[in-house]
Amino acid sequence: MISQWLSQIGLVIRLEMRKTFFSRRGLWVYLLALAPVLIFLGHSLSEISNRKERQAMNAAHPVSTETLRSIQRGATLEEVVEKVGQPFAKMEFHRPRASFDIYQYTDGESVYVFGFQNDRLENIDRRDRDTIPKDSLIFASVFQFFYLRLAIFFGCVGVFTNLFRGEMLDKSLHFYLLTPIRREILTVGKFLAGLIATVTIFCTSTFLQLAALSLHFTGSEISEYLAGPGWGHVASYLGVTAAACLGYGSIFLAAGLLFKNPIIPAATVLVWEGMNMFLPAALKKVSVIFYLQSLSPVVAPPDATLPAFQRLLLTSAEPVSGAWAVLGLITLTVVVLAVAARKARKLEINYSTD
Amino acid sequence: MSNGQVSDRIVLDNVSRFYGEVLGVNRVTLSVPPGITSLVGPNGSGKTTLMNLITGLVRPTRGSIQVLGISPSDPEKLFRVCAYATQFDSFPRGMTGFQFIYSYLRLSGMSHDDCQRTTAFAIGRVNLGDAAHRKIAGYSKGMRQRIKLAQAIAHDPRVLVLDEPLNGLDPLVRAETIALFREFAAEGRHVIVSSHILHEVDTISDQVILLSNGYVVAEGQIRGVREEMSEHPMQVIIRCTRASVLASRVFEQDHVVEVRLHADGGGLLVKTRDADRFYRALNHLALDGVGIESVAPADDNVNSLYEYLIGGEESTR
Numbered sequence: 053m054i055s056q057w058l059s060q061i062g063l064v065i066r067l068e069m070r071k072t073f074f075s076r077r078g079l080w081v082y083l084l085a086l087a088p089v090l091i092f093l094g095h096s097l098s099e100i101s102n103r104k105e106r107q108a109m110n111a112a113h114p115v116s117t118e119t120l121r122s123i124q125r126g127a128t129l130e131e132v133v134e135k136v137g138q139p140f141a142k143m144e145f146h147r148p149r150a151s152f153d154i155y156q157y158t159d160g161e162s163v164y165v166f167g168f169q170n171d172r173l174e175n176i177d178r179r180d181r182d183t184i185p186k187d188s189l190i191f192a193s194v195f196q197f198f199y200l201r202l203a204i205f206f207g208c209v210g211v212f213t214n215l216f217r218g219e220m221l222d223k224s225l226h227f228y229l230l231t232p233i234r235r236e237i238l239t240v241g242k243f244l245a246g247l248i249a250t251v252t253i254f255c256t257s258t259f260l261q262l263a264a265l266s267l268h269f270t271g272s273e274i275s276e277y278l279a280g281p282g283w284g285h286v287a288s289y290l291g292v293t294a295a296a297c298l299g300y301g302s303i304f305l306a307a308g309l310l311f312k313n314p315i316i317p318a319a320t321v322l323v324w325e326g327m328n329m330f331l332p333a334a335l336k337k338v339s340v341i342f343y344l345q346s347l348s349p350v351v352a353p354p355d356a357t358l359p360a361f362q363r364l365l366l367t368s369a370e371p372v373s374g375a376w377a378v379l380g381l382i383t384l385t386v387v388v389l390a391v392a393a394r395k396a397r398k399l400e401i402n403y404s405t406d
Numbered sequence: 407m408s409n410g411q412v413s414d415r416i417v418l419d420n421v422s423r424f425y426g427e428v429l430g431v432n433r434v435t436l437s438v439p440p441g442i443t444s445l446v447g448p449n450g451s452g453k454t455t456l457m458n459l460i461t462g463l464v465r466p467t468r469g470s471i472q473v474l475g476i477s478p479s480d481p482e483k484l485f486r487v488c489a490y491a492t493q494f495d496s497f498p499r500g501m502t503g504f505q506f507i508y509s510y511l512r513l514s515g516m517s518h519d520d521c522q523r524t525t526a527f528a529i530g531r532v533n534l535g536d537a538a539h540r541k542i543a544g545y546s547k548g549m550r551q552r553i554k555l556a557q558a559i560a561h562d563p564r565v566l567v568l569d570e571p572l573n574g575l576d577p578l579v580r581a582e583t584i585a586l587f588r589e590f591a592a593e594g595r596h597v598i599v600s601s602h603i604l605h606e607v608d609t610i611s612d613q614v615i616l617l618s619n620g621y622v623v624a625e626g627q628i629r630g631v632r633e634e635m636s637e638h639p640m641q642v643i644i645r646c647t648r649a650s651v652l653a654s655r656v657f658e659q660d661h662v663v664e665v666r667l668h669a670d671g672g673g674l675l676v677k678t679r680d681a682d683r684f685y686r687a688l689n690h691l692a693l694d695g696v697g698i699e700s701v702a703p704a705d706d707n708v709n710s711l712y713e714y715l716i717g718g719e720e721s722t723r
Binding site for chain 1: 515
């Protein structure tokens with residue numbers, strides 16, 4: 053019997069794959085998954101372009117890093133120019149009681165902005181090029197705020213609610229219900245098909261995002277990062293992506309069975325997940341984002357120099373261990389799937405009212 | 407009723423189904439034997455609800471159903487012996503006729519090779535071989551009806567439930583389809599069809615179930631049902647050479663309530679409360695040289711039953 057059920061699950065997955073991967077209706081899910089890849093690609097290309105520009109400026113106005121770093125506040129404009137030469141860019145402002153000069157230099161890597169007031173150096177601003185630790189925080193912010201909470205969330209809404217609801221709208225669900233298959237088996241088969249599709253789409257996107265983000269780093273920087281926490285981070289992000297598809301997938305599969313209009317439960321879950329950090333400890337555990345944040349490789353509290361809003365997003369209040377997070381998420385998924393299977397068992401075909 | 411009897415019947419015991427406050431069917435008790443059974447009734451009378459109940463697509467609010475001893479709430483068993491071609495004219499997107507039948511057939515546990523063979527055979531039985539590998543989206547209405555029928559018969563079910571299966575079929579295919587139903591019924595299987603086309607129901611049915619407003623108003627063999635309707639005298643058309651003589655003789659019978667001579671003088675219409683006595687009397691009269699050419703019942707058909715029991719709103723269709 054179990055082998056027959058497994059075989060039926062496999063057949064349902066095969067039947068559903070065509071619909072989940074190649075339906076025109078699901079095109080926006082791919083766009084949603086690709087959006088952060090484009091963001092990180094744009095960021096990397098911009099960084100590469102900036103570096104080339106800095107190196108060209110440095111070639112035109114050569115100055116070493118040591119010389120630039122030796123400049124101290126209080127030096128006069130003449131002393132600075134004597135030491136490091138003419139800047140690659142300068143601006144002047146004149147007010148009735150003061151004059152301001154801004155001189156920009158580069159050693160090919162960083163940009164040094166010297167601010168003079170009345171010909172005396174008052175401010176030094178060094179703009180380093182992006183480093184891997186800095187970019188990994190940017191990635192964590194985009195991953196947790198946009199990717200998990202919006203892209204994967206709505207991607208799962210699109211894929212999983214349609215597994216049953218879409219077929220009710222197409223008036224083709226009855227073909228399944230008229231075959232010798234238990235409704236629970238059908239539910240599991242459809243869920244796994246949705247899971248395979250979303251994990252493939254979103255994990256590919258996660259990997260491409262990381263690849264796109266690393267484009268502007270040198271080979272040695274990347275090798276050093278991968279030899280350290282790099283591979284662990286990659287694996288963790290892929291794992292969290294898959295876990296998000298698992299958790300949100302089960303919820304939206306159930307929503308597609310329980311509600312005629314999936315927008316209402318989707319909006320409710322979105323609000324619930326958004327207010328997770330303000331919920332009491334017991335209620336936090338009845339959410340997907342709580343476990344996903346606990347599994348995310350960027351640990352809280354993040355860099356204190358980050359803006360407060362970004363810190364809030366990256367903070368997981370009372371995070372649990374990885375094992376508990378996985379166990380909690382699986383428990384949540386199984387409970388929700390059990391509810392969905394129970395509903396599927398009692399499902400009736402009445403397309404005119406659906 | 408013994409187990410043996412139950413297992414070859416479709417039994418509905420006091421089944422009711424309500425959609426909120428709207429009545430689907432009410433207090434339906436039936437024991438349907440093998441053969442071709444037609445569900446007849448106007449729109450909204452409960453035909454489709456009854457079929458959906460039998461196949462578990464909807465559940466009864468009250469009562470119980472057994473299909474050859476299997477509950478419709480057990481699809482794993484039910485759909486090994488039962489098939490249902492619904493009225494919905496929609497199919498999974500992007501599939502060819504062959505893929506459509508093959509894919510769902512595989513779920514019944516057949517091997518790939520068996521499925522290929524069975525699918526090809528089922529498609530051949532409905533004469534869709536040439537279109538088997540074309541997308542269903544490009545099929546005509548009649549072809550879509552046939553592919554649904556092919557899917558229903560593919561796994562060789564003992565119970566075939568078909569909602570308006572003859573809709574959209576041209577006369578030739580219609581005749582072939584009816585022949586297929588007869589073939590199934592002759593093998594001792596159930597073929598349950600709903601139809602609005604009464605003369606076809608009349609031709610193909612072994613028994614009828616007449617529904618009106620969610621209630622079963624009559625069930626059984628057409629003649630049997632008709633005979634029980636004593637408030638409507640049976641009508642018999644007789645063609646003969648001496649119609650006026652026969653008319654006067656026939657009218658002497660106390661069970662004859664009306665006699666009408668045909669305008670051409672070559673026949674008459676007789677209304678009688680007791681068909682058996684009338685036919686016996688007619689045998690004697692025939693010996694008196696009235697030249698009887700033919701005798702035919704005029705109203706023991708579904709059309710008349712429909713008109714008497716439900717009303718004439720759709721009886722002419």
